[in-house]
Amino acid sequence: AQSVAQPEDQVNVAEGNPLTVKCTYSVSGNPYLFWYVQYPNRGLQFLLKYITGDNLVKGSYGFEAEFNKSQTSFHLKKPSALVSDSALYFCAVSPPGSNTGKLIFGQGTTLQVKP
Amino acid sequence: NAGVMQNPRHLVRRRGQEARLRCSPMKGHSHVYWYRQLPEEGLKFMVYLQKENIIDESGMPKERFSAEFPKEGPSILRIQQVVRGDSAAYFCASSTTARQAYEQYFGPGTRLTVT
Numbered sequence: 001a002q003s004v005a006q007p008e009d010q011v012n013v014a015e016g017n018p019l020t021v022k023c024t025y026s027v028s029g030n031p032y033l034f035w036y037v038q039y040p041n042r043g044l045q046f047l048l049k050y051i052t053g054d055n056l057v058k059g060s061y062g063f064e065a066e067f068n069k070s071q072t073s074f075h076l077k078k079p080s081a082l083v084s085d086s087a088l089y090f091c092a093v094s095p096p097g098s099n100t101g102k103l104i105f106g107q108g109t110t111l112q113v114k115p
Numbered sequence: 116n117a118g119v120m121q122n123p124r125h126l127v128r129r130r131g132q133e134a135r136l137r138c139s140p141m142k143g144h145s146h147v148y149w150y151r152q153l154p155e156e157g158l159k160f161m162v163y164l165q166k167e168n169i170i171d172e173s174g175m176p177k178e179r180f181s182a183e184f185p186k187e188g189p190s191i192l193r194i195q196q197v198v199r200g201d202s203a204a205y206f207c208a209s210s211t212t213a214r215q216a217y218e219q220y221f222g223p224g225t226r227l228t229v230t
Contacts, residue, residue, distance in 0.1 A: 034218060036221070042223055042224075043206055043221035100170055100171040101148075102148060102171060104160070105157040105158040
């Protein structure tokens, strides 16, 4: 079955430190991968996506993500965390061969950045 | 350019009543997706629609749930005879295309509470 896993329910980091939010996927073929962020009582906002090409993808608000095919991972990173980055982060995959574009989401990781 | 709009933002229904959730996609978007977010879980795909057509309803419960996207007006997700287990946040997303490489834009969600 196709799935996305975010192994950490919560990540805590001090402001100014680098952050990593982990994501692994299980799909056959070459997936399209996405990161979204959700602030309290808001919808999801698109951060970045991997389609093809360079394994390091840069996105909004200084975030980037590294695609690793051999480890089937797509970890989200930021060199220096801000308190305002505190939110719920979702990794998602669009399965290969899908003609509908529907997304399969991980369960989400809460990022807490402390001053 | 207004984003994806959903109303109501909060909806309280007693068991057995009907819930009707509305979604207006972004201007120029003709592809609509509905997702459900249960407490402490990630988003789960429910249905994908284009104008006047249901394309993929593989995530919809077999009974009580229906969706439409008429030629004019918003997309509607209808839940008949609601039960407590229907309590969740329901998110609508829209896109310009169903192609996998394109990100979806999410509305703020409707939080349904069944009492």
